[in-house]
Amino acid sequence: MSSGSTPPSNVQQTAPPPAPPPENIAPVDTPQGSVGPTSAEPEVTAFDITVRAPTAVRDMLEKHLELQRYRAVTDLDEAEIERLIVLAERNVRNLVGTLGFFSPDIRITREGGVNERPVIVVAVEPGQATVIGPVALSFAGDIADSADSDATAQRGNIERDWRLPTGQPFTQDGWSSAKTQALRQLVARRYPAGRLAGSLADVDAPNHTASLRVDLDSGPLYRLGPMQVSGVERYDPVLVPRLARLNQGEVYDLNRLVEAQLRLASSGYFDSAYVFINPENDPLAVPVQVQVREARLQKIILGVGVTTDSGPRASVEHTHLRVPGIGWRATTKLQLEKKSPFAQTEWTSIPDEANWRWGVLGRVERINDEELITQAQRLRFGRSQIGDRIDRNIYLQYDRASVKGAGLADNSASATGDGSALTANYVWTGRYFDTLPFPSRGYALGIELGAGTTLGQDRQPFTRTVGRWLGIKPLESGRIAMRAEAGAVLAKDTANIPATQLFRTGGDNTVRGYGYRDIGIALANGVIGPGRYLAVGSVEWQRPITLRGRSSEFEHTLFVDAGAVADKAQDLRPSFGIGTGVRWRSPIGPLQIDLAYGLKVKQARLHISVGFVF
Incomplete structure (x- = not known):
């Protein structure tokens, strides 16, 4: 000094x-509990x-x-x-x-x-x-002695992310914050017993510089040991380790423990979960402590809502988390609304060691798009795997659709989607966003592959393929969200493929400015039917709304949507919608209110929806 x-x-x-x-x-100090003088006593x-x-x-x-x-x-x-x-x-x-x-x-x-x-x-x-002069970060313990590339990378990340580099202004808060951040990065992975061994800020007041030195001691490398679970009485004891997915022998990583905790808490089986280790235990096999509080065996959820596509709706959902005899979870839901009421039951097993579950689904629905009324039934059996970023589904599915409506006498069953089919399907979805349900950057991909045959007297083979993509790119002011979807069903023209396997589009989350399923194939008497090819695209600028110079929970959007459906790829002709809207980061997900104008129908429509969908 x-x-x-x-x-x-x-x-x-x-x-x-x-x-x-x-x-x-x-x-004179204010007495405990006092908030100062009252308005009556200035x-x-x-x-x-x-x-x-x-x-x-x-x-x-x-x-x-x-x-x-x-x-x-x-x-x-x-x-x-x-x-x-x-x-x-x-x-x-x-x-x-x-x-x-x-x-x-x-x-x-x-x-x-x-x-x-x-x-x-x-x-x-x-x-x-005073500005920062020389900065010296020194390391001791395993992070300094190990030749492991992970240790070298962690050391490099701490040095790279140091918050008070040479030339920056020196403040006491900045000095404390920088040391805290360095220590946080040290203990977040591999070294939960890491500590700040020493620090010094040597201030040269006449020259207005401060030389900094920080000594970090990582201590030993920690690896996860056996899992010790408390709080499980009602459900299968293997459920917690299979949902947590923390492998014995893997290197300690705080993010992995947090992710395991979130998986347990969001699984539906537990009202709360807490996953942690005690650094005082053996670092070569530190026990993973898991404390859970089980959810009730059964629950009923009542819901009400409204969308511009389907109008008001009411629903009741019953969940049994351990069906007697098989131990599967059964979720049954009845939803009442004007355009697409349905009843559905889905039964799923607990995950195996590779996180795959068996599942059975049955669904009955009625779709009324004001031109056609489709009575549809679906039965599905297969396996699914839900990961941190990637979901996979493999299943057999039976579909049956009965289509009625004015003017259908002039159209064949193959044109209206009246028929039944059996298909084998594979669905892959990957989500690579920075955060959900309010992503600011990243992308997602989805692929559906299906092959099967129509049923009935004239059986015809067909294939069905759908690809989806959503990309979000940050800008200097806001972000750009781009969306694309394409689908194709390949079969003979005479194949009676059920409507639930064909395509129609238009509405809140597809092409705004058009009604629910308004974009399709023009049949006789002006009826809109389903088609075998689909193309949808959207570009949306999302910009934060500022209040008093600060970003708020609201955003303003400008967008262009386009979509087309046809029976032949070369006949695809896009219908465009343009508009503007407002987003609100609500506690239950993004609330979207959009006013869109359909260029083809020359009408404006209001669209309201809640939630992030991909």
């Missing part, structure tokens, strides 16, 4: 304690304080100045006020030092006559700010 400098706390030498009050003056103070300094310095002094404590001592005489002014200079110097100004020009004076109310003026010229 160069002579003449006065460092803040946590640097080379400890700052002096706050100046004591003058003799016979006791600072605050009485001995003097006023005016701070004249740059904004950052003024805000600091107005908040932390010791003089503020003595304003409530109303019987101060002139001599005592003068003594307070003298003692305040050291307090001001220490406070300004925490902002990196170690050679300030401080003048504290009293204004006002003898019989006038005193005003203490604190004038500060902070001078030149």
Whole structure:
């Protein structure tokens, strides 16, 4: 430390304690539970304080100045006020030092006559700010001794992410924050017993520089040992380790423990979950402690909602988490609404060691798009795997559709989607966003592959393929969201493929500006039927709405949607919709309110939906 400098706390030498009050003056503290004077009892103070300094310095002094404590001592005489002014200079110097100004020009004076109310003026010229000079980060323990590439990478990440590089302004808060961040990065992976072995900020006040040194001791490398579970009585004991997916022998990673905790809490089997280790245990096989609180065996959920596609709706859902005899979870739901009411039951097993589940689904629905009424039934049996980013489904599915509506006598069953089929399907979905359900960057991909045959007297083979993509790219102001979907069903023209395997589009989450399933094949008498080829695209600019210069929970959007359905790929002709809307980051997911204009139908429509869908 160069002579003449006065460092803040946590640097080379400890700052002096706050100046004591003058003799016979006791600072007055607000009694516990008090919130200060009431409106009926205005605050009485001995003097006023005016701070004249740059904004950052003024805000600091107005908040932390010791003089503020003595304003409530109303019987101060002139001599005592003068003594307070003298003692305040050291307090001001220490406070300004925490902002990196170690050679300030401080003048504290009293204004006002003898019989006038005193005003203490604190004038500060902070001078030149101290900047960071040389920075030395040293490591001890396994992170320094290991030749493992992961240890080398972790050490490099700590050095790269150091928050006070050379040339940056020095402040006490910044110094504390930088050390905390470095230690957090050390203990987040491999080294939960890591510690800050030492630190020094050597301030050279005349040259306005601060040399920094931080010593980090990682301690030993930790690997996960056996899982010790408490709180499981109602469900299968293998459920927790299979949902947690923490392998014995893997390197400790705090993010992996947090992800396991989230999987347990969101599985439906547990109301709460807590996953942790005790660093005092054997680092070669540290036990993983899992504490859970089980959910009730059965639950019923009642719901109401509304969308512009289907209007108001009401639903009731019953879940049994362990069906007697087989131990599967059964979820049965009945939803009532004008355009697409349905009843569905889905039964799933607990995951195996590779996180695959067996499942059975049955669904009956009625789809009324104001031109055609489709009565559809579906039965599915297969396996699914839900991962952190990737979902997979393999299943056999039976579909049956019965289509009715005015003017259908002139159209064949193959054109309207009246028929039944049996298919084998594979579905793969990958989500690579920074966060959900409010992503700001990233992308997602989805692929559906199906092959099967129509049923009935004239059986015809067919294939069905669908690809989906969503990309979100950040901009300097907001982000761009781009969406694309394409699908194709390949079969003979005479094949009676059920409508649930064909395509129609239009509505809230497809092509805005058009009604629910309004885009399809034009049949006789103006009826819109399903088609064998689908193409949908969208570009949307999402921009935060600022209030008083700060981003709010609302966003404004501008978008262009396009979609087409045809029986032959070369006949695809897009229908465009353009519009604007508002997004709200609601507690249950994104709330979207859009006003769109369909260029083909020359009509404007309001679209409202909730949730992030992919």
